[in-house]
Amino acid sequence: MNYRFSDTTKAFESSAVREILKLTQGRSIISLAGGLPNEQFFPVEAVSEAFDRVFKQGKGVLQYGLTEGYTPLRENISKHLERKGIRAGVDNMLLTTGSQQAIDLLTRVYIDPGDVILVERPTYLAAIQVFQSRQAKLVSVDCDADGMIPEDLERKIKQHRPKLVYVIPTFSNPTGKSWSLERRQSTLNLCKSNDVLILEDDPYGELRFGGGEPMPSIFSLEQEANGGAVVYTSTFSKIVAPALRTGWVIGDEQVIRHMTRAKQAADLHSSTMDQQALHQLFEHFDLYGHIDQIRTAYETRMRQMIDLMKAKNWDGVQWIEPKGGMFVWVEMPEHINTQELLKLAVEEGVAFVPGISFFANEPQTNTMRLNFTHTDSEDMVRAFDRLDRALRRVEK
Amino acid sequence: MNYRFSDTTKAFESSAVREILKLTQGRSIISLAGGLPNEQFFPVEAVSEAFDRVFKQGKGVLQYGLTEGYTPLRENISKHLERKGIRAGVDNMLLTTGSQQAIDLLTRVYIDPGDVILVERPTYLAAIQVFQSRQAKLVSVDCDADGMIPEDLERKIKQHRPKLVYVIPTFSNPTGKSWSLERRQSTLNLCKSNDVLILEDDPYGELRFGGGEPMPSIFSLEQEANGGAVVYTSTFSKIVAPALRTGWVIGDEQVIRHMTRAKQAADLHSSTMDQQALHQLFEHFDLYGHIDQIRTAYETRMRQMIDLMKAKNWDGVQWIEPKGGMFVWVEMPEHINTQELLKLAVEEGVAFVPGISFFANEPQTNTMRLNFTHTDSEDMVRAFDRLDRALRRVEK
Numbered sequence: 001m002n003y004r005f006s007d008t009t010k011a012f013e014s015s016a017v018r019e020i021l022k023l024t025q026g027r028s029i030i031s032l033a034g035g036l037p038n039e040q041f042f043p044v045e046a047v048s049e050a051f052d053r054v055f056k057q058g059k060g061v062l063q064y065g066l067t068e069g070y071t072p073l074r075e076n077i078s079k080h081l082e083r084k085g086i087r088a089g090v091d092n093m094l095l096t097t098g099s100q101q102a103i104d105l106l107t108r109v110y111i112d113p114g115d116v117i118l119v120e121r122p123t124y125l126a127a128i129q130v131f132q133s134r135q136a137k138l139v140s141v142d143c144d145a146d147g148m149i150p151e152d153l154e155r156k157i158k159q160h161r162p163k164l165v166y167v168i169p170t171f172s173n174p175t176g177k178s179w180s181l182e183r184r185q186s187t188l189n190l191c192k193s194n195d196v197l198i199l200e201d202d203p204y205g206e207l208r209f210g211g212g213e214p215m216p217s218i219f220s221l222e223q224e225a226n227g228g229a230v231v232y233t234s235t236f237s238k239i240v241a242p243a244l245r246t247g248w249v250i251g252d253e254q255v256i257r258h259m260t261r262a263k264q265a266a267d268l269h270s271s272t273m274d275q276q277a278l279h280q281l282f283e284h285f286d287l288y289g290h291i292d293q294i295r296t297a298y299e300t301r302m303r304q305m306i307d308l309m310k311a312k313n314w315d316g317v318q319w320i321e322p323k324g325g326m327f328v329w330v331e332m333p334e335h336i337n338t339q340e341l342l343k344l345a346v347e348e349g350v351a352f353v354p355g356i357s358f359f360a361n362e363p364q365t366n367t368m369r370l371n372f373t374h375t376d377s378e379d380m381v382r383a384f385d386r387l388d389r390a391l392r393r394v395e396k
Numbered sequence: 397m398n399y400r401f402s403d404t405t406k407a408f409e410s411s412a413v414r415e416i417l418k419l420t421q422g423r424s425i426i427s428l429a430g431g432l433p434n435e436q437f438f439p440v441e442a443v444s445e446a447f448d449r450v451f452k453q454g455k456g457v458l459q460y461g462l463t464e465g466y467t468p469l470r471e472n473i474s475k476h477l478e479r480k481g482i483r484a485g486v487d488n489m490l491l492t493t494g495s496q497q498a499i500d501l502l503t504r505v506y507i508d509p510g511d512v513i514l515v516e517r518p519t520y521l522a523a524i525q526v527f528q529s530r531q532a533k534l535v536s537v538d539c540d541a542d543g544m545i546p547e548d549l550e551r552k553i554k555q556h557r558p559k560l561v562y563v564i565p566t567f568s569n570p571t572g573k574s575w576s577l578e579r580r581q582s583t584l585n586l587c588k589s590n591d592v593l594i595l596e597d598d599p600y601g602e603l604r605f606g607g608g609e610p611m612p613s614i615f616s617l618e619q620e621a622n623g624g625a626v627v628y629t630s631t632f633s634k635i636v637a638p639a640l641r642t643g644w645v646i647g648d649e650q651v652i653r654h655m656t657r658a659k660q661a662a663d664l665h666s667s668t669m670d671q672q673a674l675h676q677l678f679e680h681f682d683l684y685g686h687i688d689q690i691r692t693a694y695e696t697r698m699r700q701m702i703d704l705m706k707a708k709n710w711d712g713v714q715w716i717e718p719k720g721g722m723f724v725w726v727e728m729p730e731h732i733n734t735q736e737l738l739k740l741a742v743e744e745g746v747a748f749v750p751g752i753s754f755f756a757n758e759p760q761t762n763t764m765r766l767n768f769t770h771t772d773s774e775d776m777v778r779a780f781d782r783l784d785r786a787l788r789r790v791e792k
Binding site: 001002003004005006007008009036037039040042044045047048051052055058059060061062063064065096097098100101104108109110111112115126129130133163192195197224228229237240241242243244245252254255258261262264265266267268269270271272273274276277 | 397398399400401402403404405432433435436438440441443444447448451454455456457458459460461492493494496497500504505506507508511522525526529559588591593620624625633636637638639640641648650651654657658660661662663664665666667668669670672673
């Protein structure tokens with residue numbers, strides 16, 4: 001059989017990084033590479049009870065559900081969003097298989113091959129893959145610690161006439177950055193006045209350190225009914241558990257309606273078992289107390305990682321201390337290629353993701369993403385000793 | 397905000413049928429329209445116990461899983477397929493969100509806009525939607541009671557040079573037909589010798605009436621290692637429950653690898669809660685006894701439907717008595733347009749799906765699909781009285 005795969009299949013070719021990370025499988029390597037929440041904080045008993053409550057309702061819970069998702073859960077998410085200053089009713093909401101699917105569905109209904117999408121420099125790896133698989137043209141906007149730089153954004157809007165801007169303004173993957181209020185507003189204004197849709201990806205917003213007030217989402221800054229210029233997506237993966245694969249996306253009814261139809265073709269609907277259980281969790285579990293517990297634990301881990309890095313006194317190595325989320329973004333001196341460093345690091349018994357994977361174009365080859373949520377305290381110490389040895393070898 | 401949706405979004409426009417069926421919501425209408433399994437046979441206690449067993453394993457069950465799906469479940473499906481004469485190892489298998497997603501993922505990795513896909517005349521509505529959303533060109537192959545007619549298939553292969561043939565050879569949706577062995581073999585031979593990939597969609601194969609031996613799948617007829625010319629998909633939706641949204645697709649490793657990467661971009665992975673529970677169900681539940689129970693019950697319902705239709709003595713109305721599955725396909729006299737009939741039927745209090753929705757092109761407007769699995773015995777009697785009244789009105 002001579003297979004004739006589609007042109008877009010090329011976008012899914014395996015990356016060099018994935019190949020290196022495969023080497024870590026089955027070896028005693030400490031991984032700072034993944035984006036995994038810490039299992040220690042999964043509320044397994046509460047989730048188990050939630051499923052019990054669902055099954056007690058009888059056989060009907062196992063039937064096909066709405067493509068839009070289980071309505072009582074959408075109502076609970078709507079209330080949850082209200083606490084964050086976001087107004088979105090059930091008709092403005094679609095439940096998805098993780099927020100990853102929200103990115104994919106919006107891309108399907110909004111992007112044609114050749115359309116331009118503006119992204120942060122750097123941005124989320126798996127969003128790049130979705131956009132490239134749609135044969136979109138990706139253009140990176142220059143960013144600083146506060147977010148997208150308005151002058152560069154404006155220039156690139158005028159030059160490329162993009163349809164979409166994709167952003168992770170709160171505790172970004174991979175950088176851990178949180179945008180300033182001013183930059184959120186300027187990005188919204190620029191996009192709105194140029195009819196550019198914003199996809200605001202917010203999987204980490206609840207993982208806020210320091211106990212302060214949350215930064216408003218771009219969606220909530222949008223005053224048009226239902227956030228006309230902004231589509232917003234988030235997920236339970238980081239605040240409850242990833243295995244439940246439940247995310248949501250909100251936006252204008254017209255956008256959500258199109259996405260719902262696309263989802264109907266894609267998979268009819270996501271697991272309503274998981275959706276019904278999450279509804280029970282909202283009703284019978286102290287979700288916000290639980291989130292507070294995760295926040296505190298992750299902040300401690302982040303602090304340990306930063307302290308360990310400081311103690312190593314690495315020459316010319318810089319990072320941004322995140323105010324939330326799961327990652328620290330590290331810039332090595334320019335002559336260090338982190339893909340080369342990764343090979344040595346894996347030999348020493350530690351893994352990370354080289355930054356190159358997070359750039360749609362013009363990669364900074366001296367960067368890396370470190371995850372601090374999944375590694376326990378003792379392993380974290382070992383990880384940095386190993387990384388230190390690898391770094392000494394590359395410096396030679 | 398002036399939205400600029402993608403060209404393919406047009407494929408998802410709401411159909412006239414969907415609009416009519418919306419009228420049934422909240423009214424006391426008996427629906428023979430849906431494709432719903434009967435809730436009465438959902439093994440809710442066994443599923444609940446299966447979830448309990450999963451949660452007893454601890455917090456780790458809530459972590460992210462493999463895109464390919466939970467390995468022990470893939471092993472169990474592999475054994476399940478062996479019983480059907482299908483050899484497929486875990487590396488030839490991807491777990492999906494229902495078999496609907498398998499259709500979508502194969503389309504993504506195999507079809508470019510403008511590529512030709514051959515389908516049965518008629519075929520599964522939601523597959524047509526997926527293919528059209530990819531801007532594929534659909535060509536219907538003429539079928540009789542035994543399956544695709546080889547002469548027409550060969551002619552259309554030579555004329556259109558298709559990349560893919562999509563078939564539901566066993567208890568088809570919408571026709572309930574099961575292809576003869578000869579037609580399965582001739583379709584395979586023709587496709588194989590012309591490098592045309594076959595997507596064999598088999599959601600209903602287990603719902604076999606009459607207790608005889610199952611007809612071999614086209615996949616199992618394919619002698620090349622791993623069924624090189626055939627990709628096969630099925631699901632737990634009809635034999636356990638749809639809410640668990642778990643399907644699988646098997647094929648050549650190369651095809652499965654590409655589909656896995658496409659799935660990674662689409663949603664990372666499907667619910668591993670549901671996959672782990674289904675694994676426990678294989679281990680601790682008499683799945684095959686359960687399937688036998690469903691078969692018997694559905695056969696009784698099918699028999700009732702056919703008997704009711706016979707008793708009505710409708711002039712010039714024909715149907716094929718299905719040997720399995722969930723549907724009876726009815727051909728009315730040529731002058732009856734079933735879309736018009738549906739409006740009257742809904743007024744009388746009964747709904748069905750007009751056949752037009754199941755044709756990729758050249759629709760037979762005098763056809764309809766009736767579901768017999770979801771309506772209980774008393775309502776079935778009422779449904780045909782109502783349909784009878786509607787038919788008398790249209791005949792006037």
